[in-house]
Amino acid sequence: MSKYVIKRLAMAIVTLWVIITITFILMHSVPGDPFANENKRIPEAVYQNLLKKYGLDKPYSQQYLMYLKNIARGDFGESMKSNTETVNEMIARGFPVSASLGLQALLIALIFGPALGAIAALYQNKFPDYISMIISIVGVSVPSFVMGTFLIQFVARKVNWIPIGGWGEWRHTLLPSIALAMMPLAQMARLMRSSMLEVIGQDYIKTAKSKGISKSAVILKHAVRNAILPIVSILGTTISNLLVGSFVIEKIFGIPGLGMFFTTSIYNRDYTLIMGITVFYAIILILMLLFVDVAYTLIDPRIRLTEEGR
């Protein structure tokens, strides 16, 4: 088991290194330098100082090593456009907002998605099945930004106590987290339905039933517990989709999260900020994937046993 974790950790570090390197190469292959626009207005000496400040006067190899070293220390450098905040401070300000929004959406998806799928499977080809399948097809087909704008138009504009945008109170989180949760919720419902249908047909369910266990116990203890495993396995991708989805949702609802910083940094061509947020996102995502995979092997004894053979 620990061998598996170590192997996965090594893979994660390699992946991170690849991402950092790609990001570095990409950002430095942009023609011109970030101060090119202001070049005309600022005196030559100041320009040279700016280059020096960001280490841009050194050869690429040295810059690369410096960047790696700084990231290892957890320092993403200074923003090229903001004079008041470093990249670290921006991440520290934006990430809690994004994380709480993402977590809330994940919770909504995790509570309602599997439940919807399980109900659909238990009432296969009956009315509840159709309803939940309609919800999940709509959820899979409607992109989060469409969902977000529709919620603003048809809910926030009609209901007074739900604000159109902004951040701060509980009320602000309601619509964005619903818009963000719809797609993973639908995916989970679909997955849960098919895996539940498969589990219900298994022999151990028949055994449990024939022993005379109550229906709810059969469903909750034997069916759901086994059917929920595929949901755990897609959690990693779900989390990564939530993070990306939050770019869009934060833009629509005007939420000051990390996604908003990212989109504005793209508009501003703030390269250190783009690099910083990309690498930060990558670290979070890879850690999440690692966590989910390890958790999965802990939950499913079948994997734990066959792991030695792999």
Next chain:
Amino acid sequence: MRNDIAYTKEMFEKAPQELRDSEKIKRPSIKYWADVWRRLKQNKLAMTGLVLLIILTIMSIIGTQISGYKYYEQNLKKINMKPNKEYWFGTDELGRDLFSRTWLGTRYSLIIGILAALIDFGIGVLYGGIAGMASPKVDSIMMRIAEVIYSIPYMLVVVLLSVVFSEAGAGTSMFVLILAMTITGWVPMANLVRGQVLQLKESEYSLASESIGASKGWILRKHIMPNTLGPILVNLTLTIPVAIFSEATLGFLGLGLQPPKPSLGTLANDGLAVMPIGLFYQILIPAVLISILMFSFNVLGDGLRDALDPRLRK
């Protein structure tokens, strides 16, 4: 029992014609794909998706010619008009006809989605096929590489590439959009193909073929490829909506196609800007079209999967 009866010709009589015909295969034998199509036709949802797709494809081809306005034609006297008799989908804030723009946007979204999915398919089948047929050592190395590539958050790569290859605020070329989407997008297809090849390689009929002296290439062509085609086709159909979704999201974030070229995502982005002043239709139309596109590909893919799955055969 000893057989000592002397048989003579008289003991036999000719079987009547209808008896001889009873064993004849009169109805056409149904080939695999015909069977798949037959079952797909029974799936109402999938057929709805297919019909919608056909309509949208036709509209994306001819739709730009119907209204008589070019997609870049500006008429500053008629800006932000609600849908009316003259402009069926209204006009945008530069007075451009949204009907032409919407269908051109649909065309670009479809092209980007389908091309990206096809490239994913090409790379994925090649890579996965090679990994599956190669020795376990090569296979393991190839799969590790794929794993690393896949755990790179794909949207970040897309955003990064779009940033790097586009001028500030000027949008991205279609080539870069497709490149960005396919860099990590091929990995699921490769995984699928490899898994299928590994499984089918060990199947009884491959073994049987091998035992009577078939070459590796023969087994690959005759046994493995036809049997992987189904899952690959399903995956291809389900990759297209993902690509359309990514393109729309990028466009919505301001990283879409270079203006004045529209895509559904950039149209929605333009629509969002005027939504606060009560012009909801500008975002409504592209948003609904994106949703219909994704819905159609998704239900078609699901329907195909069900139709291809022999376990669901009745």
